[in-house]
Amino acid sequence: MPLFTIEPGQSRLATVEQLIEMNFRIPAFQRPYDWEEAQVDDLINDLHEAERKGVPLFLGLVVLCPDKDNSYAIVDGQQRLTTLMLAIAAKGAVGRVLRSDALHLSTLWVAPRVADIGFTRAMLASSRESERTLSQKKMSAAFDQLHSDESFELDTLLKAQVIVYVAPSLAGATGLFERINLRGKDVSQFDLVKNKLIEWVGVECEPESRSRLEDFITERYDTLYQRLDPRHDSQPFNADRLLRTHWILFTDKQFKSSDRVLEKVNDDLSEVFQESKSVVQWIQDYLNSLVEVTETWAAVERPFESMPTNYGASLRKALLDFARLDRHGEFQPLIVAAIIRWRDAATDLVKICEICSFRSALGKRNSNRGRSYKWRVARQLYKGDWCDASSTLISSARDAVHQVYWHVTPFWDTQEAVDFGYDLTQQEAAAQVFPDGALDSAHFYTEYGHVAHYLFWKYGVFLPKSEAWGEHTREDITPFQDPAWFGKEDGKVSFQNWDIEHIYPQNAEDRDTRDGRRHKQSMASWLHHLGNITVLPIRDNRGMKNLPFTEKLSWMRAQRKVSFNELLANADYRGNLMDRPHWGMNNCRKRVAQIRSAAAEIWGPAAVASLGVGQFDERLEWYEADGDEQD
Template sequence: MTEIPMGPELLSPGQSCLATVEQLLDFDFDIPAFQRPYDWSDKQVSELIDDLSDAQRKEVHLFLGLVVVCTQSNGRFAIVDGQQRLTTLMLAIGALGGTGKILRPKGGGVSSLWISPRHADIGFAKALVSTSSETEQTLSQRRLKQAFSKLSDQKALNLATLLGAQLIVYVAPSLAGATGLFERINLRGKDVSQFDLVKNKLIEWAAVEKDSIVRGEIEDFITARYDTLYRRLDPSSKEEPFDSDKLLRVHWILFTQKQFKSSDKVLTEVDSAIDETYSSKKSIARWIESYLDSLVRVAETWVAVERPYEATPPSWAPQLKHALLDFARLGRDGELQPLMVAAIIRWQADATDLVRFCEITSFRSALAKKNSNHGRSYKWRVARQLYQGTWSDALKQPISLAADAVHQLFWANTPYWSQGEAREFGEDLTLEQVGAEVFPDNALDSTRFYKDYRHLIHYFFWKYGVYLQHSKEWADFTRIDISPFQDSVWFGNEERFKGWDIEHIYPQTPADRDTREGRAHLKVMTQWVDHLGNLTVLPVPDNRGMQNLPFIEKLAWLREQKKVPFNELLATPDYRGNLLNKPHWGINNCKRRITEIRTAAAKLWGFDAVRELGVGPYDNRLESYQEDIEEEGGDVPDNSAETVAA
């Protein structure tokens, strides 16, 4: 390693140097478009501040690690490893009064930044360090602003301490060499995303191309595609970043030609596939182009499936968005995401019925106490075949309609809603078969519903509340001052149903439990406290003021809120039952209410619901699925054609 250089022109490829931050100000750095947006959290910024403060107190130089760069034709250095640290250092210099050191004037009134961020953030970063006001549009810009604000509050921190901090800068001979070094460094003890590692692997394989012009074209293509991907994965809301590794897995399930297992790593699979392409003397460039074009295509749809409340394209049909919202609210069975993505890419709005069925089968499976990975191998196999256009039924007829897909999926692994549904579809279950099943319809009447299905309660009442507003029997009995059935109310950007509490109508700890009458009723209701007929949901601020009052007192308060129809109906004797144990809510009320709830549930998730989506009796279009369904995602035979993903 050389001594501290006098300028960047003295640092050649293959060399490294130890330099202070102040000396590095003589360098000009770019963050390549294939790098992820700024994503340092408040905790990481705080840790840097603590380290700088400690170095200042001890009067020593803080060492900030290794930065890997490579040269560019414009004379600037592209940062391959260390962009988050260097960007934060630039913000810190600006926050501590050194804006002139990092914002350099150029001709024509134009200025450039010491660390030039991704193109989408350049203007925002310039305004930020210039203390100009500019509204943040994405998560990366919000984090830039939060970091700058936190650093600006450090009045005791000296700019000299920051400028005296040291880093090692290594100039890699090539882009592939830089990404390879990044991988070797960061795999030792640091959690690096598969998404970034796959990107580096593609750049590494591009270096195999002997022709420098072709190699440059491949690297430019990778850069352009990752720029598109990172822009798509930088959310506009106040959410956390999208899970890019989840996208990577969903895409590979659709793109690969073989069954993907839950234990597989996409990085390993990509490396193996390119190695096979190279060994067979096929074009690596064409493989990379096919892979990244497909990844971008899937990403455009996946982000809307993952977060339909913020990322659904305006051009999508409202009914498709609503179906995706309901599936997302259920919060279960991500194993069906690849199938929904493939269906939307292939059918657009016509995929609505399949998405709706995915919600139904997931909810049924949850009530039947089946793991979310039930039938995972089958789900992933048909998702891939749908994406690649090779999904056919047992008669070798292509699956070209959502109704055909729903029919296949139902008979593969969807639990019967009830014994009655089994009979409707022509199956007479034996007593042994009935005893081995948990039927979703029966589960709704469980006295342990709160304990066993707590994770489904918010979703259930969301669907039930929407149903009541359109119910011929109950719509006229419901009064709502403002509709709570808005996406922003029930499904905020930070967490599903965060603003809603589950409430026991007859309290878990009633206020009058120390009175004779209270003790007697508590004894009667003990087995019914956690029954669905005794549960409801309320906005958190409303629920906090209600306490554990008897029902008659609580009812007046509930009605005053006028927020949700299923609470308004508690005042209707036909809905709750006439035999009210004044002042208490009793067993008969729970029984009467659950009768109405089960009637609604049957329409939402039962026989009529699946039949309307295309499910019919078992017939000769259906394959034998038993060999394909493996609970833990094991490998299964695949008869799909060896085609390249569209």
């Protein structure tokens, strides 16, 4: 029987059994396999329902373009076709999708990206290899899910139907991609930008030049997907966030948070074409720049797993601190540009961005404050033309720190402004929300709970190294102690393993005694104070409930120790108990004074001065935050 074929420019309704006669390849510019369990479940349920009704299952549209060696490149439908290949093998028909050629070499019906060919071939042949990437983990999970399901037969799978369209060219095929997405994930901007670039290849008149540009795009995207395919135990990167960060650095035009990179790319290419400039050069510059930015962006986005080994310890720690605070969106382009420009020497700039972000959080300032300034100087730094107000090039991280401090960093307190030679007017002082005062808020838990875990983590790192409390603490919480402190949630590492706990309980077990009722009344305004909260591992905290303080203290010390909980038993640290056996107001006052003192060292004037910030001077041009900050 002749091979099932479709001529370019034509479409046909085909069964999966007919498609098996064709040879498919997933181009290197396509994203890796990424179907989740729910999507495989949907396919299984659809096949089961089709079998029950006795009708063929329709699987939508597949878009192809001719490829070498009588095969077809998959432009849209690669996730479905790959899953169909896994399903056929899982139903026992491995030989139909894993074939031996004349040289006795096994070939796959749907040849995946090069990095996954060996893994897929071994998996279908029942010879598993270790999963190295997230795409391999998902492919393995889908195969196991399909293999364990008995709700449909192989024949139902082979009778399923698709509409196959073969585009005459790659550019024509990707043009359809934007308008169709019948199954699988919603199309991301990252994929749409890729297809838009391939569409613009069509404006190149010479076929040989078009072919070279298509090869270039394929090679660049292959590199990008390799860098964005995370470890097998991780979640996918948000590639659309990468696009935004890169576009802020790449473009010379204003970019707002509501803008879509896809439209901006198309607008720029249209402008280049209308002005008879080189579309080829623009695409090459754009993709080369995107590849350059990606590795650094991944390290800033996920320093706990994607940090290049050639980064120094100080830069690694600074990036971890910055990422844990999770208020990094508007500073991210500047940090990426600084690391590309200065590598480890960018450490001080990362530190001032963390200090600024923490102070802004305590001052209840939107993280978007000064966004246009942050993005403008990030672009200038990336391009190497960031100058100060005296037209001197910003050539070091110390120079950059000075600029960032004075333009967008809140003062820690009025004294810091005075010490740096800045005379605040009465109106300016009244309008400024100083973070130091926030630490004394009676409602710290409800107002600032979003930074409480981060504050205590940094405090825990600080205490063993402090002059006052180092000898009283036994465990150093290092930034890389992920298993103890950090858990994975929504694709990022967070403090989800830890609870906020009230030292004096919200509902104390002894509140109904006369002494308990009196103490509860005196503690009412201190309940949610920073001096009355701590953090504990969730699994340790569940058994504590609302024990009286003496029992709670003993219990906390018996659990996994962290330095700030260990110190609760130190009278010099906590102060004398006001009304035994209670944790009282004096304890809260003494403890928050200790925390505030540490915070001043970590994020206060001394920390800023250590980064080389000087007085306001002629190198600075005064900057007013723009209206974009509330987007």
